[in-house]
Amino acid sequence: MCLGVPGQIVEVRERDGLRMATVDFGGTRREVCLAYVPEAGLGDYVVVHVGFAISVVSETEARETQALLEEIEGSSRET
Amino acid sequence: MRFVDEYRDAGPVHAVLAEIRKRISRPWVLMEICGGQTHALMRYGLDQLLPEAIELVHGPGCPVCVTPLEQLDKALAIAAHPEVIFTSYGDMLRVPGSGRDLFAVRAAGGDVRVVYSPLDAVHLAQQNPDRQVVFFAIGFETTAPANAMSVLQAERLGLRNFSLLVSHVRVPPAIEAILSAEANRVQGFLAAGHVCAVMGYHEYPALVARFRVPIVVTGFEPLDLVRGVLAAVRQLEAGQAVAENAYQRAVTFDGNRPAQKVIRSVFEDCDRAWRGIGVIPMSGWRLREVYAAFDAERRFDVAAIRPQESSVCIAGEVLQGRRRPPDCPAFGGACTPEHPLGATMVSSEGACAAYFNYRREETGAVEIGCATR
Numbered sequence: 001m002c003l004g005v006p007g008q009i010v011e012v013r014e015r016d017g018l019r020m021a022t023v024d025f026g027g028t029r030r031e032v033c034l035a036y037v038p039e040a041g042l043g044d045y046v047v048v049h050v051g052f053a054i055s056v057v058s059e060t061e062a063r064e065t066q067a068l069l070e071e072i073e074g075s076s077r078e079t
Numbered sequence: 080m081r082f083v084d085e086y087r088d089a090g091p092v093h094a095v096l097a098e099i100r101k102r103i104s105r106p107w108v109l110m111e112i113c114g115g116q117t118h119a120l121m122r123y124g125l126d127q128l129l130p131e132a133i134e135l136v137h138g139p140g141c142p143v144c145v146t147p148l149e150q151l152d153k154a155l156a157i158a159a160h161p162e163v164i165f166t167s168y169g170d171m172l173r174v175p176g177s178g179r180d181l182f183a184v185r186a187a188g189g190d191v192r193v194v195y196s197p198l199d200a201v202h203l204a205q206q207n208p209d210r211q212v213v214f215f216a217i218g219f220e221t222t223a224p225a226n227a228m229s230v231l232q233a234e235r236l237g238l239r240n241f242s243l244l245v246s247h248v249r250v251p252p253a254i255e256a257i258l259s260a261e262a263n264r265v266q267g268f269l270a271a272g273h274v275c276a277v278m279g280y281h282e283y284p285a286l287v288a289r290f291r292v293p294i295v296v297t298g299f300e301p302l303d304l305v306r307g308v309l310a311a312v313r314q315l316e317a318g319q320a321v322a323e324n325a326y327q328r329a330v331t332f333d334g335n336r337p338a339q340k341v342i343r344s345v346f347e348d349c350d351r352a353w354r355g356i357g358v359i360p361m362s363g364w365r366l367r368e369v370y371a372a373f374d375a376e377r378r379f380d381v382a383a384i385r386p387q388e389s390s391v392c393i394a395g396e397v398l399q400g401r402r403r404p405p406d407c408p409a410f411g412g413a414c415t416p417e418h419p420l421g422a423t424m425v426s427s428e429g430a431c432a433a434y435f436n437y438r439r440e441e442t443g444a445v446e447i448g449c450a451t452r
Contacts, residue, residue: 004221004273004276004299005080005083006080006081006082006083006329008081016232016235016236017232017235018198018228018232025080026080026083030195033196033198033225033228035228035337035341036224036335036337036338036341037335037337038337045081045082047273047276047329049221049222049224049225049273050168050195050196050197050218050221050222050225051195051196051197051198051199051225052196052224052225052228054221054224054273054276054277054335054338055273055276055277055329055330055335057082057328057329058327058328058329059328061327061328062082062327062328064327064328065086065091065302065303065306065328068095068306069091069094069095072094072095072097072098073094075098076097076098076101
């Protein structure tokens with residue numbers, strides 16, 4: 001239930017007053033509610049839990065992991 | 080898959096593991112709160128690739144496991160009503176109640192249906208105006224935004240045949256309870272990444288200051304998990320304790336504000352019993368009085384239920400990190416995922432199920448970086 005997988009928004013529409021989207025999870029598509037991510041749009045990656053997007057995956061912040069790996073590599077070269 | 084594959088690549092995972100080995104000078108006990116992380120750690124064999132000096136204690140973050148027996152028995156009673164369509168996340172159906180499970184209710188003629196999202200249950204209520212649709216609203220902060228929105232949506236649509244059986248739990252009071260216990264051995268936490276995606280981690284600095292333990296917000300992919308462990312080890316080795324975010328691409332300090340606002344408008348804090356653990360003060364959410372019309376416990380008379388727990392199962396001690404699943408005499412024999420005695424054997428987040436499905440005692444560590452699900 002806490003295993004949210006990031007998927008890409010491929011279509012946006014409205015249903016019963018809620019902003020909804022079709023989200024593609026590596027080929028599997030599901031209807032997802034966008035009520036909690038008003039900033040999300042077509043092409044964005046979102047973390048989805050039980051039919052609701054709870055977070056927009058940040059491209060900038062994803063580089064943090066890369067930065068950590070470079071730091072580890074740098075320190076092992078020094079030692 | 081983007082934002083998935085690159086976090087399952089074996090090369091970077093081994094680089095971080097090497098860094099952990101380099102940094103660690105003595106044994107440390109860490110707890111991963113979330114059952115989803117327990118499963119990922121075992122599925123990828125990370126628990127066996129980490130240095131032996133790191134002991135991972137599995138936390139209570141399995142929503143199905145901690146849903147109190149009393150609420151489950153209420154669910155069984157409500158689901159047996161002929162006018163009810165009882166809807167639930169799939170994991171709940173096999174969890175044993177005092178006498179039977181939701182599958183047994185369905186086999187006996189009850190209309191029990193699995194839904195992916197609570198909005199599906201709202202939709203069912205729209206389509207079946209002459210039936211009562213009840214949704215079993217369990218879970219941590221991750222399912223609360225969805226469950227809360229289902230109430231607002233049912234209200235907006237003027238539905239009078241939709242209600243929730245609420246059994247919500249929250250992570251921070253559980254961390255506080257674990258750290259306050261006299262027998263506590265946990266020296267650092269991997270906080271559940273997606274709980275924090277919703278709630279942020281602004282509640283953690285106070286816990287860190289009070290108990291002097293590092294709390295590291297951690298994701299779910301192999302690289303995320305070892306990165307969380309590295310961050311905790313770095314802090315512990317340096318004698319530090321701060322609330323740190325090692326899952327920045329999905330989590331901010333404040334979390335998802337629109338979601339928190341809706342949660343707070345629909346739910347309020349309450350004391351909650353955790354199955355196998357007991358009551359943790361103010362650790363749950365219940366419906367606010369203004370939404371009493373959507374409360375299944377008021378709509379159906381379930382006050383007189385007296386639950387009775389299995390006497391063999393040690394799920395409570397497993398959930399508190401005091402014993403490990405293989406310590407249970409029933410593990411893998413009388414208790415399996417097909418015929419579970421306790422909830423920890425059922426779920427895709429339960430620790431007993433993780434050991435049953437992934438533990439490779441004989442073969443040692445497996446190759447990580449396997450193909451996408």
